[in-house]
Amino acid sequence: MSEPVLEIDNLSVRFNLKRGVLRAVDGVSIKVGKGETFGLVGESGSGKTVTARSIMRLVPTPPGEIASGTVRFEGRDIYQMSDEEIREIRGQHIAMVFQEPMSALNPVFTVGSQIGDPLRTNLGMSKQEARERTIEMLQLVGIPSPATRIDNYVHEFSGGMRQRVMLAMALSCDPTFLIADEPTTALDVTIQAVILELITSMIERFDMSLLFITHNLGVVAHACDNIGVMYASHLVEMGSTEEIFANPQHPYTVGLLRSIPRLDVQEKFLTPIDGTVCNMMDPPQGCKFHPRCTQAMDICKERIPEFKELSPGHFAACHLHEQPTV
Amino acid sequence: MTENLLEVKDLVKHFTLNGDLVSRIAGKTQTVKAVDGINFHIRQGETLGLVGESGCGKSTTGRLITRLIEPTAGEIKLHGEDLLSFSPKRMRETRRNVQLVFQDPYASLNPRKTIMDILSRPLEVHKLATTWHEKRERVLELLNLVGLGSEHIDRYPHEFSGGQRQRIAIARGLALTPELVIGDEPVSALDVSIQAQILNLFRELQEKFSLTYLFIAHDLAVIRHISDRVAVMYVGKIVETGPVATIFSDPLHPYTKALLAAVPEADPKKPPPRLTLEGEVATPIDPPPGCRLNGRCPLATSICGEVEPALVSVATNHEVACHNL
Ligand SMILES: Nc1ncnc2c1ncn2[C@@H]1O[C@H](COP(=O)(O)OP(=O)(O)OP(=O)(O)O)[C@@H](O)[C@H]1O
Ligand SMILES: Nc1ncnc2c1ncn2[C@@H]1O[C@H](COP(=O)(O)OP(=O)(O)OP(=O)(O)O)[C@@H](O)[C@H]1O
Ligand code: SF4
Ligand code: SF4
Ligand SMILES: [Mg+2]
Ligand SMILES: [Mg+2]
Numbered sequence: 001m002s003e004p005v006l007e008i009d010n011l012s013v014r015f016n017l018k019r020g021v022l023r024a025v026d027g028v029s030i031k032v033g034k035g036e037t038f039g040l041v042g043e044s045g046s047g048k049t050v051t052a053r054s055i056m057r058l059v060p061t062p063p064g065e066i067a068s069g070t071v072r073f074e075g076r077d078i079y080q081m082s083d084e085e086i087r088e089i090r091g092q093h094i095a096m097v098f099q100e101p102m103s104a105l106n107p108v109f110t111v112g113s114q115i116g117d118p119l120r121t122n123l124g125m126s127k128q129e130a131r132e133r134t135i136e137m138l139q140l141v142g143i144p145s146p147a148t149r150i151d152n153y154v155h156e157f158s159g160g161m162r163q164r165v166m167l168a169m170a171l172s173c174d175p176t177f178l179i180a181d182e183p184t185t186a187l188d189v190t191i192q193a194v195i196l197e198l199i200t201s202m203i204e205r206f207d208m209s210l211l212f213i214t215h216n217l218g219v220v221a222h223a224c225d226n227i228g229v230m231y232a233s234h235l236v237e238m239g240s241t242e243e244i245f246a247n248p249q250h251p252y253t254v255g256l257l258r259s260i261p262r263l264d265v266q267e268k269f270l271t272p273i274d275g276t277v278c279n280m281m282d283p284p285q286g287c288k289f290h291p292r293c294t295q296a297m298d299i300c301k302e303r304i305p306e307f308k309e310l311s312p313g314h315f316a317a318c319h320l321h322e323q324p325t326v
Numbered sequence: 327m328t329e330n331l332l333e334v335k336d337l338v339k340h341f342t343l344n345g346d347l348v349s350r351i352a353g354k355t356q357t358v359k360a361v362d363g364i365n366f367h368i369r370q371g372e373t374l375g376l377v378g379e380s381g382c383g384k385s386t387t388g389r390l391i392t393r394l395i396e397p398t399a400g401e402i403k404l405h406g407e408d409l410l411s412f413s414p415k416r417m418r419e420t421r422r423n424v425q426l427v428f429q430d431p432y433a434s435l436n437p438r439k440t441i442m443d444i445l446s447r448p449l450e451v452h453k454l455a456t457t458w459h460e461k462r463e464r465v466l467e468l469l470n471l472v473g474l475g476s477e478h479i480d481r482y483p484h485e486f487s488g489g490q491r492q493r494i495a496i497a498r499g500l501a502l503t504p505e506l507v508i509g510d511e512p513v514s515a516l517d518v519s520i521q522a523q524i525l526n527l528f529r530e531l532q533e534k535f536s537l538t539y540l541f542i543a544h545d546l547a548v549i550r551h552i553s554d555r556v557a558v559m560y561v562g563k564i565v566e567t568g569p570v571a572t573i574f575s576d577p578l579h580p581y582t583k584a585l586l587a588a589v590p591e592a593d594p595k596k597p598p599p600r601l602t603l604e605g606e607v608a609t610p611i612d613p614p615p616g617c618r619l620n621g622r623c624p625l626a627t628s629i630c631g632e633v634e635p636a637l638v639s640v641a642t643n644h645e646v647a648c649h650n651l
Contacts, residue, residue, distance in 0.1 A: 019480070044489025044517050099488040099515070100432035144381075144609035148356060152343060156358075159429045159511065160380025160544075182488065185514045186429070188379050188544045189588040193601050215489075215517045216545070218590035222598045241594050259519040260592050261547040266570065269529065270522035270551065276473045 004031040005177055005209045006055065011069035013050050013059055020281040024050040026233040027069075029307075030211075032177075035203055037210040039220040039241070041256070042230030043277055048213045049099055051230075052179050055211070056096055057086055073177070091122035095175035097183045099213075101162035105154045111138075112150035115169045122173060137168035140198055142191050160186040167195060174206055181213045196223055217260055221245060226313075229253050232278055232288035235307065239314035249316040251293045287319065295320060329405070331370045331506060331538045332391065336363050337400035339386050343611070359610045360386040362562035363400070365637070368506075371532065373539040375549040375570065377585065378559030379607065384542045385429055387559075388508045391540070392426045393417060404506075422452050427499035429510040429542075431491040435483040441469070441494055442479050448501045468497040471527060473520055489515040496524065500531065508540045513548060525552055546589050550574055555643070558582045561608045561618040564637060568644035578646045580623045617649065625650045 013025040025047040032038045040048050053059050055071055057078060071078040073089065081089070098104040106114060115137060116130035125133065131150070138146035141164040154162055163186045170178060178199070184192040196219065202208045212224055220227060220241065227244045229237040229252065237250040248254045255273035275292035278284055284291055290300040299319050307317040339361040344354045361383040368374045376384050389395045391402055393409065402409040404420065412420060428434035435444060445468055446461040448454075455461040466476050472493035483491055492515040499507055509528075513521045525548065531537050543549050549556060550570060557567040558581065566579040577583050584602045591599075603622040617623070620630040629649050637647040 015485070017481070017485070019477070042517060044493075044515070044520050045487040049487055100430065100491075102430055102433040142380075142607050144607045145611045148343065148611060156341070156343065158381040158385060164380075182515065186380065186511065186544070188377070188585065189546065189590070189599065190584055190601060190603060191380050191607070192544075193588045193590075193599050197601075215515070215521070216590070217518060217592040221592050221594040221596075222590045245592070245594050256517065256519055257592070259517075259522040261518075261522070261525070261545075261551040263547045263550055263574070263589060263591070266550055269526050272522035272526065273519045276475065279475050279477045281477055 003034055005034050005036075005074055006030070006032040006211070007070075007072040008051070008055070009070045009072070011051065011054060011071065012067040013047070013054055014065055014067050015063045016065060017063055017281070022281050023067075023233050023283070024064075024280070025054070027307075028230075028233075028235045029069075030228055030235070030238075032209050032211055034209055035207045036226065037203065037212055037224045039224030039227040040211060040213045040230065041215065041217065041220055041227060042236075043232065043252075044215075045277060045280070046230040047233045048230055049181055052096065052181050052211060052213060055179060056090060056094060058096075091118060092173055093175060094177040094179065095170035095173060096179040097163075097166050097170045097181060099181040101159070101166050101186075102154070104166060105162060107154055110151050110153055111157070111165050115165065115172055118169070119172055133172060134168070137172045138165075140171075141165075141168045142194050143168075158186075160188070160191065163187060164191075164195070171198070171202060174202075175208065176206065177209050177211075178202075179211045179213075182215070183212075184214070184216065184219060192219070199223075217257070229256070232283060233280065234288060234317065236289070236318070237316045238307075243311075243314050247314075249310055249314065249321060250289075250318050251295055251320075252289050253316075255292075287317075329370050330367045330403075331372075331405060332540070333367045333401075333403040333406070334387075334391070335365055335401040335403070337361055337365070337387070337390060337402065338363055338398045339383070339390055339395065340398045356611050359562045359613060361390065361397075362610075364559070364562075364564045366557050366564065366567065368538055368540060370505075370538055371536040372554045373532070373541055373552055375553030375556040376540060376542045376559065377544065377546065377549055377556065379561070379581075380544075381561075381607075381610070382559040383562045383610070384559060385510050388426055388510050388540065388542060391506075391508060392421070392424055394426070422448075422502050423505040424508070425499045425502065425504040425506070426508045427495050427510060427512040429514075431495040431515075432483075432488075434495060435491060437482065437484055440480050440482055441465070444483070444494065445469075445497055445501055448498065452502055454502065464501075468501055471500070472497045473523055489517065489520065492516060493520075493524070503531075503535055504537070506538045506540070508542070510542045511544065512541075514543065514545065521548070528552065546574075546585065558585070561610050561613060563618060563647065565619070565648070566646045567637070568641075572641070572644050578640060578644075578651055579648050580625050581619055617647075 008030045011028045015022040115134045119125045119130040135146045231252045287300045290296040305317045305319045341358040343356045445465045553570045556573040560581045566582045588599045605622045608618045616631040635647040637645045
């Protein structure tokens with residue numbers, strides 16, 4: 001890999017709640033190189049968003065707590081930075097597209113001021129420059145009539161338009177690192193294609209790196225260089241996109257790929273992985289997937305499998321791969 | 327043939343932008359033709375999939391049917407009765423049977439209420455459970471249906487992941503076992519395994535209670551899976567509608583074709599999706615005359631810029647609005 005821009009090492013994040021401790025992220029290590037797109041996929045509630053927010057130091061503490069690990073951006077430890085430094089990183093280097101637009105957009109300001117004001121404070125643009133840049137960004141993300149829409153409020157936008165406002169906001173400062181948490185879920189496939197092209201062009205032009213969180217495995221297949229798969233706060237598999245799709249090694253990944261609905265035929269019922277995710281405040285011993293795994297063995301109930309490199313660049317945490325095959 | 331549960335006729339919703347007095351005097355007021363004369367019906371026990379470009383009016387349609395907003399013009403009939411003439415009291419009762427699962431769970435779940443509060447409220451209002459124990463039991467049952475464990479019941483919405491919140495919104499939509507569920511992107515934040523579980527749940531409930539669905543989604547594989555019929559919208563209009571198999575195997579409208587060509591397949595060895603439409607996304611603000619795809623459409627001819635194509639029948643149940651088929 002080229003020089004890693006982002007290095008997450010052994011990150012654990014927990015929430016200290018009234019009813020107990022919830023381990024949201026447990027021992028996750030991820031490296032993202034310059035110009036690389038890393039896709040993070042996995043079970044709903046497995047810790048993808050919390051991992052992403054940790055990079056920006058945006059996990060609410062309390063109740064959240066970084067229990068262990070480090071996050072390094074361009075070699076510097078994010079958690080050792082002063083408030084001043086982290087503000088600079090957030091405003092100019094790392095940008096984030098949040099999973100739910102309304103959690104990050106303000107209902108009482110116009111769309112234009114929400115995109116434009118940071119451009120003035122962070123990049124020192126004049127009012128006029130910021131407005132022109134904002135209209136240009138709205139246009140780039142496919143908002144029709146941008147010169148009118150710039151003065152509207154978010155409640156006057158559709159779900160997908162709000163998502164694109166956030167994208168415009170994130171991309172307007174030419175970040176070197178983009179964290180995109182489900183950035184295209186509210187978009188139809190044609191506008192999704194436009195957005196993915198826009199992001200690709202930014203990767204090419206600025207050598208931008210991308211941490212791409214999504215449930216859309218079709219998008220992952222075409223947009224990402226490498227993929228990490230999360231289940232119940234653990235990273236359970238990681239490898240190149242080709243490897244993960246052609247040769248998945250963790251039973252959760254295999255089940256996930258089998259659950260994708262098909263476009264060519266209509267099946268009456270789909271094939272999900274049986275069972276439900278474990279209680280994260282009282283997780284099972286051993287491999288967190290064992291109550292649902294069709295290949296579970298005795299050892300799976302006792303010991304957490306090690307995250308091991310099975311072939312160059314392809315890692316998985318599963319006892320099936322720890323023992324010499326019988 | 328089964329009865330039409332829902333019938334929508336010439337439904338129109340226009341929004342005014344910059345409608346304040348100052349802007350009106352300055353002539354800055356503009357009209358968004360969010361929904362601009364659409365017609366469709368859904369039979370009892372049927373699922374109509376609604377797809378279309380982001381911003382084309384799908385959520386507005388859903389909100390009109392639940393009367394969260396009032397239409398500019400047009401008719402909505404539920405069991406043949408004019409829904410728009412229902413008194414507020416009658417409407418409140420009707421809401422029990424017509425439920426909307428909102429597109430944005432973050433904004434639609436009250437941050438100050440626990441999941442227990444949120445899910446037991448509709449049960450209280452419609453007197454389906456009275457004692458604390460009854461309510462608690464029913465809420466746990468609902469959580470279980472959407473794959474959430476009992477440990478979540480006393481937590482607040484902001485303490486959940488996006489997909490967990492979405493499932494809480496689904497549980498709320500199903501709490502009263504309504505007749506008609508309008509799902510506005512109800513599974514978009516779920517991983518494909520949980521998504522498969524929820525889609526199976528929708529199907530089971532439909533079989534058991536003959537539920538009717540209006541299912542809005544951008545994921546065409548999901549639409550393919552869940553729908554009996556599909557309606558495709560583009561900038562406030564329905565441009566094609568037909569049985570699900572026909573729409574997917576024999577799409578006729580250039581916009582429907584463009585949508586299908588742009589689906590990224592979950593296989594890195596397959597070619598990446600193609601964009602067959604050029605140019606700018608059309609605007610619902612004072613749209614130009616003629617077909618709204620004109621300017622982006624590879625088949626456009628001179629008539630397309632002048633006359634708006636009407637939705638006409640091309641085969642049984644298959645309707646398309648295009649001059650150049
Ligand atoms: N503010 C919070 N307080 C308490 N628990 C939280 C908080 N935020 C997240 N969690 C919990 O942490 C776990 C991981 O959540 P996270 O949002 O990272 O999941 P995710 O992988 O992004 O899921 P999704 O795909 O559904 O968005 C979940 O069990 C969630 O309930
Ligand atoms: N309250 C409002 N005031 C003004 N304009 C509105 C309002 N609500 C919606 N609109 C506009 O109406 C159009 C249709 O919006 P709608 O939310 O119905 O789209 P949608 O098809 O659901 O899109 P998406 O797929 O992005 O969710 C958009 O142009 C939107 O900006
Ligand atoms: S470690 Fe055991 S339970 Fe876990 S995924 Fe592997 S085989 Fe299944
Ligand atoms: S009417 Fe004309 S512009 Fe519209 S879809 Fe048909 S060919 Fe294209
Ligand atoms: Mg998330
Ligand atoms: Mg919508």
